[in-house]
Amino acid sequence: MRLLDDGAKKGKVMKELLMMKGAKTLVDVATKVQAGETVLLVTDYAKTDIAQAVAAVACDRGAEVMIMCMKPRKRAGEEPPAAVAAAMKNADVVIVPVSYSITHTHAVKNAAAAGARIIVMTDFTPEVMMHGGIEADFDQIKPTCIAVAKALETAEEIHITSPGGTDLRFNTKGRRGNALYCVVEKGQFSTIPTIEANTTPIEGTAEGIIVCDASIPYLGIGLVDEPVICKVEGGFITEIKGGRAAEILRKDLASHADKNSYNIAELGIGLNPKCRMCGIMLEDEGVLGTCHIGIGTSLTLGGVTKAPCHYDLIMWHPTIVADGKVIFDKDHPTL
Incomplete structure (x- = not known):
């Protein structure tokens, strides 16, 4: 028994030491x-x-460091307690390792507006701190991420297709492009280790079909074992087909009793060559060769919709066309 205890202690110490690599990246590079x-x-x-x-x-x-620990949120997109939100607005740097995402909340938007540098670490595990996307060279990928975001920002019409069957169009005129490359300046937020460029559709303009054949890293779904097929009309999902994952998503969205839960909220393009498709949100969304369609809240990304949730439907090997020009072809940017 003593030997087992000693082994467990040594394993715990080793894990903590390996996690320090990721912790240093967060403190010294990202923020x-x-x-x-x-x-x-x-x-x-x-x-x-x-x-x-x-x-x-x-x-x-040499920083003045505080830890605020709250109950895990019940779902992605739920606001943190008021005391936490107030503290976020008064910090220089806010780092958020949580079980359920608070990225798409007023708390994050208001903290960024107050000048905080914010890094969101939803559903992180010790392993994510040690290897995978966090090992990428963020500064090297930054110019590509900015270029893709700029192409999205200057576009008016976006068309997304994929080998799995996605065929979705929407208008994005006047909407900003967001470059999330894991390094933040004053008043900015980014997820980590996903590196992505994203934008928001004009509400009501999305039409077509979404086929999610990679991951829905929410609601306990993770990697999908059968494609989830969503019909989109007038900017909202109107039908969801598929197996187990589709049923979980369908029931959850219905439980909110809010049409905005079905809103087509985001196009995000994964750009991190070190990320792995593993069922963890901030790894999956950054995988190079994927894109995701966010549904629900778009408020923090440049849209106007606040919904009870924000979920991402990730697909493999998209082709993304902006105003007739291919900006991403299956696996790589073409800019």
């Missing part, structure tokens, strides 16, 4: 924490080990 800055870790009961690892590095850099 560039400086001595004297206020750093707020917003976490929940299930992610305190990750928050503590990041806090230790931030403390070592």
Whole structure:
């Protein structure tokens, strides 16, 4: 028994040491924490080990570090408690390792507007801190990410097709393109380790078919074992077909009793060559050679819709055409 206890302790120590690599990336590269800055870790009961690892590095850099631990949210897109939201607006850096995403909330939008540098770490595991997308060279990929976001921002009509059967069109005139490359300046937020360029459709303009054949990293679904096929009319999903994953998504959206849950909210293009398709949201969404269609809230990305949720439907090997020009062809940007 003693030998087993000693082995477990050694394994725990080794895990903590390996997590420090990711913690240093978050503090030194993603947010560039400086001595004297206020750093707020917003976490929940299930992610305190990750928050503590990041806090230790931030403390070592001379920052004033606080950890606020809340109950895990019940669903993605649920606002954090008011006290947490207030603290977020008064921090220089906000790092958010949580079980369910608070990315698409007023709390994040308001904290960014107040000047915080925000990194969101939804559904992180110790393994995500050690290897995978977090090992990418964010600065090297940054120019490509910005270029793709610019192409989305200057476009009016977007057309997405995929070998799996997606055929979706929408208008995005006047909407901003967002470049999320895991490095934030004042007033910005980014997810990590996904690197993506995204935009929001004009409400009511999306028409066609979405075929999700990779992942829905929410609601316990993860990698899909059968494609989820969504019919889109007038900017909203009107029909969902498929197997187990489709049934889970259909029941959850219906449970909100809010039409905005079906809103076509986002096109995101994965650009991180180190990300792996594994069922974890911020790894899956960044996989190079994929795109995702976000549904529900678009408010934090440049749209106007606030819904009870925000979920992403990820597909393999899309071709994305902006105003008649191919900007992404199956696996790579073509800019």
